[in-house]
Amino acid sequence: MDLFLNRLFDALSNGSTYALVALALVMIYKATTLINFAQGEMAMFGAFIVLVLATERGVPMWLAVVLGMILSAVLAAGIERTLIRPFDPADHLPLVIITLGMFLAIGSMAGIVWRFDPRSFPELFPSGVALTIGSATLSWYTVGVVSTVVVTAALLTLLLNRTKIGLAFRAVSSNLESSQLSGIRVGPTLQFGWAIAAAVGTLGACVFVADPIRQLDPFVMVRVLIFAASAAALGGLDSLWGAIIGGILIGAVQSLLVPYTPIPNELSLAAAVFVLMVVLLFRPSGLFGTPPVERV
């Protein structure tokens, strides 16, 4: 039972970080029906900015995170304007290839600037144990990560449902042409989606590497992106809360399913991909996604 609780807590904390990156992917998917394969690298770059601000400039940690999020939002808005907007949003192939180019360029740029030796990341949450049940321990880190995800998702929901730009964003994501006809400026609205996504992604990367057992290096988000993308697809790619549930499910596959079955630990990523494939087989638009309607 205690072992189960420990694993459950692991599943929650892993799943929540995947959920954060998945939220970023969902924001971009809602905007441009595009999976941004560079999301992980953008988030890693943002985390490096936070690290530099916090350790070399002496900015307080949480302020550094906020500054890093704002900075990566600005960078992402620039990327959207220069690299994404010139292309036809309905044609996916060129856009995805652009994001793959960004994946290579941003990842190697971080390698050129910051090198590949792992750096320890300052703690975001108080260290130590919040709760002990038998021999199972719930660390403050897990509590922090889970609450970060819930707060982020709640804020995003409020932003999309209660503000004018959120309304415009929802209109554009539900029908691009009609919203253009009704006078919404599509370009800046999509740019807003990219900026929010980058900020959320940076937060996700910071939270992920803030775990005392992890360190920051340019490759850190490569695997996380696959887990997060599986989570987003599992939740349906266009549903915010679906992304969170997908993230928790993928975390559960990794930390609960794999240890209790004879699947070797190294295959947790494979298990996540397999679960994604099975879900796609039976529910092509994920668990909570909107099924696409094709008009001929």
Add this chain to the structure above:
Amino acid sequence: MAARVLVQGTPAYRNYKLIGWGLFFIFLILIAFAYADTGQITLYDNKYSLSIPRINKALSFSVAILGLQVVVGYTGQLALGQSFFFGTGAYLAAWLVADHNWPWLQTLIVIIPVCFVLGFLLGIPALRIKGLYLALVTLGLAAVFPSVVQLEQLEEYTAGAAGKTTSSDLDAPSWLPLDGMAAALQEIPLVGVYFGDGDLSSRAANRIWVFLLFIIMIALLVWLISNLIRSRPGRAIRAIRDNETSAAVSGVNLSLYKTIAFGISTAIGGIGGMMYVAELGIASPGDFTQLLSILFIVGLVTGGVGTNSGAVLGGLIIAFVPEWSSSTEELPIVPERWLQGPTGTFIMGVLLIALMFFLPGGIVAGVRRLKARFVRLQPAPPKGFEHHVAPTPPEGSAASTVEADAEADAPAT
């Protein structure tokens, strides 16, 4: 200057194609003998190597990209998992050759069906759905591959993290007079010195043999793929690429054709993997990561999406750009510290983005555009219309009359 128009099916067109391919093959054979040992180019004190083993490795990448061409270039479905199947082919070949003493080429009878079936099965869930799910699932597969081959349970077959080594080479057959060819090339006045002197060492002979064999394999694959693309299934998959909905309305079974195209592409990827390990002699898990998959896409796009020659070119690019940029140790202006990082990957990423903006058809499209100023190729007019439709280019009607005459002289087909 008016472009010369060549109509498909005329003798002039045939001669043009024959001379083009003939020159290309003579060039390849010269390269093979000239760089059999070591080739090096020095620029700004940096040494760039250009030897046959490196070219052979590039050619194995070319084959993987040719496979990718079938699913991405012709079917329009983005697949990011070619390194998975490339690796599968490589490990299967290494295992059969090292543990079961199979000859290299014989391994293909196992690799091709295994990779086809794997691709077919893994593609089913993703290809039933429109959009980017295939990219997602295949990227996951590519990420999973290194950890799968390092599993303890498979260590007996894959040799774990150290990589599976094979000691046997692709030996040059004794009936091929490579020595005589080398001697003949050395006799040529003035340029003979570039082909070394004396007999070929057996290592050099093997390298040349592998190179020629790879060229033949690529030529075969290109021929097979271009035939496939012009066949009925080929038209079906191109219809899917151009408009999925209208293809479905015209009665194309979307999921069937997509999965078959994916299966063919993965089978060709497996062949590429076998070539890779035949050249390098080792299959190690670190070689087949998702980075390789993405590099294949870079090769595909820089060469040219939807062209077979672009795939071959792309293989050369993704093999040589990272190598050469890592052997660039000093350059004027650029700080040395920057050159020590992963500059090759950076260049590839920037190249990929820049090409999407300025040359979406890749290098092949650029070359074609350039060539169109001098020579214009036209498809043959449909049967029964040979004498009614005269090829009339927008400018330079003088050239077109010459061609129309040549066409009239041609024997009726």
